[in-house]
Amino acid sequence: MPAADPPKPAAAPPPFVPMPWPRAAACMTASLLLALTQGLGMNLVTANLTQVQGAFGATSVEATWLVAAYMAPNVSLALALIKLRTQYGLRNFAELSILGFVFASVLNLFVGDLHSAVAVRFMSGIAAAPMSSLGFLYMLEPFPPQRKLNVGLSLALTNISLGAPLARIISPALLDLGGWHALAMLELGLALVAFAFVFLLPLAPIPHAKVIGPLDVVSYLLVAIGFGAAAIVLVLGKLYWWLEAPFLGVLLVLAVASVTVAAIIELGRKNPLLDIRWLVSPPVVHFMAALLLFRIVLSEQTSGASGLFQALGLTNDQTRGLYVVILAATIAGGLACAAVMKVGREPKIHLVALALIAVGAFMDSRATSLTRPENMYLSQAIIAFAGALFLPPALSSGLMSALKKGPNYILSFVIVFLTTQSLGGLLGAAVFGTFVTIREKFHSSLLVEHVALTDPLVAARVGQLSGAYARVLTDPVLRSAEGTALLAQQATREANVLAYNDAFLVIAALALFAFAALLVHMGADALRARLRGPLATASA
Structure with a gap:
């Protein structure tokens, strides 16, 4: 019998062919557009809940159901999308995804009450889930393999971070033009332009496989x-x-x-x-804890600054300059990360990011009721720059460790990362908001203890405040009651400022704790490496 043929070696991946620069620029533009479509769709409502509740005749708590309805399906869909993309093909996945988002955006135009708005926001949360994935893929497409996990990853994550500040910059003008429907029209317009890009710029195909x-x-x-x-x-x-x-x-x-x-x-x-055993292994649990801590620390900007100015009675129109600064600092941080990120530098970049967050949060902890957005330009720019620095190295190092375990671990890693970012972001906002509420009640009780009408200074202050009603209220008892109500409002405002200062200080302390823990971890790794060298030499 003739000898069997030796097994053929696995085919090498095709060499990277540089993309023509017009197409590369178009892919990067598509990535930016897809990221903004997803980011603005998620943040336009969140940033304008007060105005939205007026449009639907709802309370602030009822309007928040719009956010909950959007996030409920959105936080888990990445798990299904990765396998759907592998089984049915990237082009089908991209075109059907963006078509679903266009359909959901069209439905927003016909919303007339809160119940229908909640239902449509639920559909929007489903339809928007693929947008961030497509934004990633379009940004990574033009780069050679050695640049995908530093330059491409940094730019993709920066694009995704732009939606939150941009929503607060453009929403005042949109609301003046047409209220809720103007927000929906912008979302629809972006979705239609993104659909054109996805249709005209197909991504490189990937092998199909039955994986579901x-x-x-x-x-x-x-x-x-x-x-x-x-x-x-x-x-x-x-x-x-x-x-x-x-x-x-x-x-x-x-x-x-x-x-x-x-x-x-x-x-x-x-x-x-999902490989549960791998997910609960010490390295992965450590990675998840680090990302969750980062999301909680970064809530200083996403929930802290906006919440403080809302408590002081400022609107998005008055804070627009602050978010322009945050937007510029985020872009600068993403570009800086793309320039300096290399394998092995991740811990050092994280040290710089944590130190910057601690400095920015400590600066914000000195706020008063007279603090205005321009007083926080520097501190919020520092935090935005640090936030753009932190995520790309974390994602790159985690992805490399998952690749070493094998391609089957990529899905599990993606779930870890996206869950810590979506649910972690919600957890950070919830922890921050709960802490502020508890501290506000504490400071209010302390302030009210010292407010008594028998105190001459308090009585004089009430008289001064009630003087504003002298021309419309002739009854001195009613005027005094209005003055007392105004004094109570001022006490609540001061208690809120003190509560936010406490929260900012805790965030600074958490960032410093994480900085110290990372420094100790780096020192321990360096010591083990130094001890391993002599042992290897002796054994040889």
Whole structure:
């Protein structure tokens, strides 16, 4: 019998062919447009809840259901999208995704009440989930392999970070033009332009493979229910208060039960959707804890500055300059990260980012009721720059470690990263808002203890405040009551400022703690490497 042919070696990946610069520029523009479409769609409503609640005749708590409805499906869909893209092809995935977003944007134009708005926002959350993934892919497409995980990754993450400040910059003009429907029209216009880019600029195809099994669907539905319930609890918990509304407890039990059942199913599978054992390994838990801590620390900017100025009675129109500064600092941070990021530099970049956040948060902790946006330009620019510095090295190092374990671990890693960013962002906002509420009550009680009408200074202050009503109220008792109400408002405002200062100081302390922990970790790694050298020499 003739000898069997030796097995053929695996085919090498095709060499990278540089993309013509017009097409590369178009891909980068498409990435920016897709990221802005997703970011503005998520943040335009969040940044304008006060105006939106007026359009629908809702309370502030009822209007927040719009945010919860958007985030509930959005936080888990990345898990399904990666496998859908692999099984059905990248072009089909891209075109159907953007078409779904266009459809959801069209529905926004026909919203007339809060209930229909909540339903449409739920659909928008589903449709917007692929946008960030497409933004990543279009930015990585033009770069050679050695540049994808530093320059491409930094620029892609920077694009995604631009939606929040840009929403607060442009929304006042949009609301003046047409209220809620002007916001919806902008979202629709961006979606249509993005659809044209995706249709005219197809991404490089990837091999198809049948990767979705029946148990994948079951596990995903359980994870989606669990993450969605957790997202609703994190968005609404500080408004209904955590221990006051029974439905929050029911949702929390549902979240824990669903994720637990999904984990049990995955542990018993040969080819699981998620490798639970790897996810609970010490390195991955350490990575998740670091990302969650970063999201909590970064809530100083996403929830702190905007919340402080809202408590002081300022609107988006008055804080526009601050968000222009934040936008510019975010771009500068992303470009700086792309310039300096290399393998092995991640811990040093994280040290710089944590130090900058600690400095910026400490500067903000000295705010008063007379603080205005221009007083925070420097501190918020420092924090925005640091935020753009932190994420790309974290994603790059985590992705490299997952690749070393094998391609099957990429999906699990992506879930870790996106979950810490979506649910972690909601957790950071919830923790920050809860802390501020508790400290506001504490400071209010202290301030009110010293406010008594028998005190001549307090009586004089009430008389001064009630003088504003002298021309419209002739009854001195009513005037005194109005003066007392104004004094109570001032006390509440001062208590809010003190509470935000406490929160900023805690954020600075957390950043310093993380800085010290990272420094110790780097020192321990360096010491182990130094000790390993003599041992290797002796054994040789």
